[in-house]
Amino acid sequence: DTAVSQTPKYLVTQMGNDKSIKCEQNLGHDTMYWYKQDSKKFLKIMFSYNNKELIINETVPNRFSPKSPDKAHLNLHINSLELGDSAVYFCASSHRGSEDTQYFGPGTRLTVL
Amino acid sequence: SQQGEEDPQALSIQEGENATMNCSYKTSINNLQWYRQNSGRGLVHLILIRSNEREKHSGRLRVTLDTSKKSSSLLITASRAADTASYFCATDGGGSEKLVFGKGTKLTVNP
16 A cells, blocks of 8 residues: 555646646545755755644745645646746655654656747 | 755765765754655655764664854665665754755765
């Protein structure tokens, strides 16, 4: 069983489109995250949710909107995609936030043309 | 600002040799973690070391932490080709809710 899963694995789309990435964890964790990894492999946190509540919102354009329908899911919706949004997006989860190990999904490679 | 900075950025060694990667950070921490990322994959947790610990082992991995120098090292002994990956340190910034990752060290182990 996959602990943290993301769909889709690859996403190729045109500039200006709206797209969503889904994430699910079956570890029973309270905290979930979205990270962006750029072409230089720099990994930066975007959002964190704890029990469906937003607790971290880094300086991310408001074209990015996370949604957590329940504790096990954290989806990322991106409006009006731009070329600079091309990156690999990782979902992760942990039991208690930064005190604990984070478990990462396999990533979604987003390419905006 | 970014917490962890790994050094070197890239490291190439022969199978069987030891690999040492270093991480420096800027502010106080509660814990420091090391992760591995294979090409095209997500990150995998290796070791978490707390601020009151100086050394931790897990199999062929040894992590040290020097809070006075704000630095940590990851040693992989008797390396294997399968250890080829990027290695990242991550710090919690002294109790913030988030982990901040360094830029990583790309390790290549040649068979």
